[in-house]
Amino acid sequence: MTSIHAITASDHDEWKALWAGYLTFYDAEIADDVTEHTFGRIVDDAELHGAIARDEQGRAIGIVHWLTHAATWSTGSYCYLEDLFVAPDVRGGGAGRALIAHVKGWAEHHGSAKVYWLTQEGNDTARRLYDSMAVHTGYTHYQIAL
Template sequence: MTEIRPLAPADRDAWLPLWRGYIEFYESEVSDEQTALTWSRLLDPQFPIHGAVATDDGRAVGFVHWLTHAATWSAAPYVYLEDLFVAPDTRGSGAGRALIAHVTEWAREHDAAKVYWLTQETNITARALYDRVATHTGFVHYEIGLGR
């Protein structure tokens, strides 16, 4: 059975290969320095990024990271689900749905107006889940990299 709980310092060795798998899935690169910074931010109660881990029989099988920000269209804050990853061998087990539900419940408890996230159009497996638990808004994502 999948259990979801906040990340703890002892989770680093289990989180790290999942994080690397996530970065690889998106065919990207993140330096070791940034990975270390991300981990420290996830554990810092003063930093506005949060994380949780999904475990199945004690084994870490996925994670979720999210942050809260003010909004111009709402008095209540929004929750941005920035990273979500489930190990390939446990996809379809309900871990992804449980991680999203964890963030959604956290957002309710913190009086947020909504939870939202992005994914690639080609991420068909994840989008099948997302289409069941959320509303596809039809927005298209653009960005300008600033070389940092």
């Protein structure tokens, strides 16, 4: 059975390996200092939050990061699930579902009005999971790099 725990400083090396897998999946490169800064912010658990999934043997198999922000359409905050990654060799085993459920439970406990996230259109495997747990809103994402 998959267990989910808050990311702590002692998870650094396992987290970093999963983070690297996530970045590879999205063909992204992030400077080492940004990665280390991100990890520190997650461990601080103030503005960024994170959890790590472990299998029955205690091996780290997945990570999730999220944050909350004020919203104009609600008196509560919105919870943005920013990063979700499960090791390829265990996908389909429930870790992704458990990580999303963890964020949902956290958001409910902290008074958020909703949890939302983005993914690439062609990420079919993940989208099958997401379609079983959430509503696809039909919105298209735009951004301006600064």
